[in-house]
Amino acid sequence: MAEPSTCAECATQPAVLEDLDTMPPAPWCLGCALVLVKLGDPVLNYRALGDIAEYTAAIARGTTATLRFG
Numbered sequence: 626m627a628e629p630s631t632c633a634e635c636a637t638q639p640a641v642l643e644d645l646d647t648m649p650p651a652p653w654c655l656g657c658a659l660v661l662v663k664l665g666d667p668v669l670n671y672r673a674l675g676d677i678a679e680y681t682a683a684i685a686r687g688t689t690a691t692l693r694f695g
């Protein structure tokens with residue numbers, strides 16, 4: 626197991642997921658990741674580093690609320 630990363634955004638909280646769309650992958654804490662969901666720009670291509678049950682639930686709610694087709 627790798628050392629726990631610190632969030633690249635707030636630099637204070639432990640990262641719970643990594644954004645794999647960036648190089649190198651950017652670590653996000655739960656709080657900052659949830660802000661992205663609220664902003665409508667969630668990290669969808671990610672690798673879990675910790676407990677992200679709350680994040681995946683937020684994405685499920687967010688995408689259900691904001692789905693756009695066509």
Ligand SMILES: [Zn+2]
Nearest residue numbers: 632635654657
């Ligand atoms: Zn953060």
